[in-house]
Amino acid sequence: MEWRAERSADMSDDVPPEWLYVPPDFVLDPKATLGDAITWWEQGVVSHTDESGRTHQIRPFKLLKQAHWTHAASRKHFGNWLRAFKKLTMLQTLCNTDSFATIIGEVEAFVEHFRRRYNARGYDAAVRATAAHSHGEYDTQPLRQKMRTVYLHLTTCTKTLATDWYQASAAAAAAAAAALAAE
Secondary structure, X not given: OOOOOOOOOOOOOOOOHHHXXXXXXXXXXXXXXXXXXXXXXXXXXXXXEOOOOOXXXXXXXXXXXXXXOOOHHHXXXXXXXXXXXXXXXXXXXXXXXXXXXXXXXXXXXXXXXXXXXXXXXXXXXXXXXXXXHOOOOOOOOHHHOEHHHHHHHHOOXXXXXXXXXXXXXXXXXXXXXXXXXXX
């Protein structure tokens, strides 16, 4: 379903069309977390409430383009979001779903895997292997990480790496389920 912005009758013709998507005074919070970003990506966000009490919502961010942002810093942040969500969309495709809400656990594990991979760069192969395969509690909850951090961690992700991670994760989950069933 394609969403189209319609000009309201009270808008003059000199209003740029991108303002129909993102108000010019709306600034994308550079401290937004992955959890916030997923919500805004799929559902949009309330931008403001006018004097009459009517709320105005920005449509889901997955339907926006970088050109829709008039605030320069927000345009740059949104560009990073697009690149991060391009990587997360690979996971969404592998999980055969069209909503991140149904795969939050997988998103957290995926982001954590690439965080550990990113932090282990520059070390020898043994240290990288230990960091990449270590499990346990997260140092920082992935959904609480800032999107800038998530973007940096996912820069190393390729389709092959994402597919390999997903297959290994699915195999580990199947083995754990089989071990529970055997008990």
